[in-house]
Amino acid sequence: MKILVIGGGGREHTLVWKLKQSSVVEHIYCAPGNPGINEIAEGIAIQVENIEGLKDFALEKQIDLTVVGPEVPLVEGVVDAFREAGLQIVGPDQAGARLEGSKSFAKAFMEKYDIPTGKYEVASHSEEAKEKLEAFEYPLVIKADGLAAGKGVLICQTKKEAMDAIEDILEKKVFGQAGNHLVLEEFLVGTETSMLCFVDGESILPMASSQDHKQIGDHDTGPNTGGMGTYSPNRAYTVSMEKEVEQKILRPTLEGIRAEGMDFRGILFIGLMITKDGPKVLEYNVRFGDPETQVVLPRLKNDLCVVFQHLVNKRLKEVQLEWKEETAVCIVLASEGYPADYKKGIPIHGIDEIREEVLIFHAGTTIRNNELVTNGGRVLGVTALGQGVDEAREKAYAAVDVIQYKGKTYRKDIGLR
Structure with missing residues (x-):
């Protein structure tokens, strides 16, 4: 093929x-x-x-x-x-892609099909949004409605921060057209879990669990990013939790996809928060997560192309996924200043010295004058497998030490939650 x-x-x-x-x-x-x-x-x-x-x-x-x-x-x-x-x-077709393309559509979808999620409000104008603030406690999550490259989610600790966020999104248009509307959302407390699923419109087949670390700094400090590292499987995702997610989230999500007439033959990413009241959906994405993919696929034993063939032909129910017992850890190496302004074109050294058992996935790199240089906010993903999270972390961070470029930025606590 x-x-x-x-x-x-x-x-x-x-x-x-x-x-x-x-x-x-x-x-x-x-x-x-x-x-x-x-x-x-x-x-x-x-x-x-x-x-x-x-x-x-x-x-x-x-x-x-x-x-x-x-x-x-x-x-x-x-x-x-x-x-x-x-x-x-x-x-997914364009109709199915709205589950990621519009956060307000996704929240309405969850509400319509009784999928547990945090309470929310949608607003298109600053005054409307500020009035609706009164219904929420702090911290509060404010999201640009459209696509914002993983950066359109703001966690506001005070009313002033929330007012500023509303003005930034709806008036100053810091996220461009993605901020024509915004979503005010209850801040959910618990343990985050990332679920990737194969979907063929008739079946939904969850992959191994993982956990992303969104904030730029150690101990979950600083602004949100597209993801600074992951590990799989997620220790918080127990067998009993898996069954609860299947019943309360996966099945009604599939029912909603079918009821809405979506031609969804693709990947559904479900961002979950495991709260004291059970699992709740934070967001849907309609493709492989990044960097969740970098820890989930290295653990997959199946031939991925064969799985895809079953998926596009609506034969997913015939597939039995198999997983390696090992734990995978991915450390994202970013540019200094990310997720705000950062420089590009900085030479990268040391990748050729990495042992073969450690996987290096390029994210924001390019070649200039026959030299590998940085070309994005997130530069490389360093993935290692081990017998447990400690061994995987040790291998991954040893490789991180070998890779060098000016302004190399990364978290030192991936997998420690």
Whole structure:
């Protein structure tokens, strides 16, 4: 089979790495790819927003299966365009992608189908939003409604912070069009869990649990990021919790997808908070999480391409997922200043010295003057497996020490919660 992976970050590097191991895959293209991906697949200079260009390329090369990494092309309808052209693709249609593309739509969906979540309000104007503040206690979560590259979630400790956040989102448009509306949301207390699921519209098949560390600083301090590290399996996700999530969240979510007429043959990410009142949904994403993918797929024993084939043909119920017993830990190396302003083009050294058993997934890198340099806020994901979280952490952090670039920023407490 000829495979096209859309995207160029750490998630896509992990997908390409896993698909490369498949017994049925002959050649992998990746658009646009990155230096790490391009070592194991053929990078194609087409950007993820160029849906027509991606579709034409898939038709020209007779691509057998396309896998979409990032959310933007999904929300913009890449799946609809590919399926209309007779191409097989992993991802939800544009209607299904609204579960990530609009946080207000997602919260209304949860409410409609009795899926446990925090209380919320939606507002389009500052005065309206400020009036609705009175219904909440602090801390309070305020979210830009649309896509904001993982940065549109603000945790406000005081009313003044909340008022400032409202003005930033709705008046100053710090998140652009993503902030045409905002969601005020109850701050849920508990243990976070990330659940990735294969969905074919008729079945929902959860993958191994993981836990992301969103904030930039150790001990969950500082602003939210796209994710600074993960580990899998999540120690808080017990067998009894798994059964409760299946009954209260997975089944009604699937029922909602079917009732809404979504053609959802793709990946559903469910961000959960395990509260004293049970599991509640924080958010839906409609693709593999990043960096959750970097710890979940290295533990997956199945041939990923074969799973995808079952998924697009609505035969997921025939799949039995198998997992390695080992724990996986991923440490994200970021640029100094992330998630705010940061410099690019800083030379990276030491990757060639890393032992083969440690996986290095490129996220924000590029080649300039024949040298590997930084090219994003999150630069690399360093993943290691071990007999338990301590051994995996030790291996991963030993590799982190070997990799050097000016301003290297990372958390030292991944997996310690």
